[in-house]
Amino acid sequence: MTEKRLEVLKRVAELVPDAAGEDCVRVAVDGVDSSGKTVFADELAAVLRSLGRYVVRVSVDDFHNVRSTRYRRGRLSPEGFWLDSFNYDRLRADVLAPLGPGGSRRYRSAAHDLTTDEILDPAQEVAPPGAVLVADGLFLHRDELAGSWGFSIFLDVPFEVTAPRMAERDGTSPDPNHPTMQRYVGAQQLYFAACTPHQRATLLVDNTTFATPHLVRVPD
Template sequence: MATWAPAKRDILDALAAEILHNYGKGRAIVAIDGIDGAGTTEFADDLATAFKRAGHAVFRASIADFQRPRADRYSRGQDSAEGYYRDTFNYSVFRRVLIEPFKMGGSTGFVTRAFDAVRDIQVEPKWLTGPADAILIVDGIFLNRPELRGIWNYSAWLEVPQDVAEQRLREGDGSSAIGERERTGMQLYRADAKPTERAMALIDNSDPEHPTRIFADSC
């Protein structure tokens, strides 16, 4: 017998409505967190579409576009899980060119992309402005870490089994992008930040076409 699953659009529209109920006025920043392969980018893109359906201004960014240079990312060694967790992203630049100016509102410009990790170079900044009432959605890994607490008005964690996440990465680029460095680095993150406890919403994204909300009393 077929099992009913909620429509993706219904989940996204409900999540957008919940956020707008509390943060419909002024500027607000939403984090979509999860492990590599959890589907944070697609989910965040689709959530942005839900905000647009609601008639609200929305901007998108990924923490992946705020990485540090390769030499810095691997300064502790190619296999260092500590380096993966501690050294991958440039949070000072992230705050300075995106988070802080976005929160200021008005005509202050902000940048949603600062670094090209593939070419290992900084990118020419593209300064954006937006209306007084706007949402910024940021996706990626490690977003509920201690250094970023206080940034988010709302955060969601996408729950996906490790094997499912790795299979998605293999299907996406032909090889698993998750090695022991990444697995252990994510374990460090979970122990240090407890992201599932910090997130305001838990989403089972095992089936990205039918994400479902997880509530504390059913965990």
């Protein structure tokens, strides 16, 4: 990790609010496909732990709907990707509610195996009082989730950068305008139009270059 990246992560970690009493603090790391959400969330979690905070790491990728639901509007449908990808009922019941204000702190970290398409019901885990939930995923500022976060981050990276990253990872087209990419790019454009995540996020981070991210907007 570069010195600049560590500097930004430390600054972000310092901005994460303290818990209220025994409640947990819920932090979202949002951004388009291949903007670097998982890596950023993992690194932020590590920095928070180095500051003595207990961190629960959850990825919304472990809360997908089953394939029959995800693709019911067609495999190339942007609307399907935007509306049908994730099981928000399970995310709220298993993670956000128990780790929210007055919650039990008894959570489950996964609801679905993307490889096998199996629905999961793992044993509950218990977070200690004052824990920090760091959750990464797509669409985390959508209307039904926007009020769930005590602190949120949006990684701002243009499609011209994320599409080649996604191609390297998944074998998709590196051209964001290619017809096969419209499921993903089009879904994000629907998200932007409906929810303006750049404005809803507490913190906006330009993550175009992994080595040198920078804070675009910080809270007052």
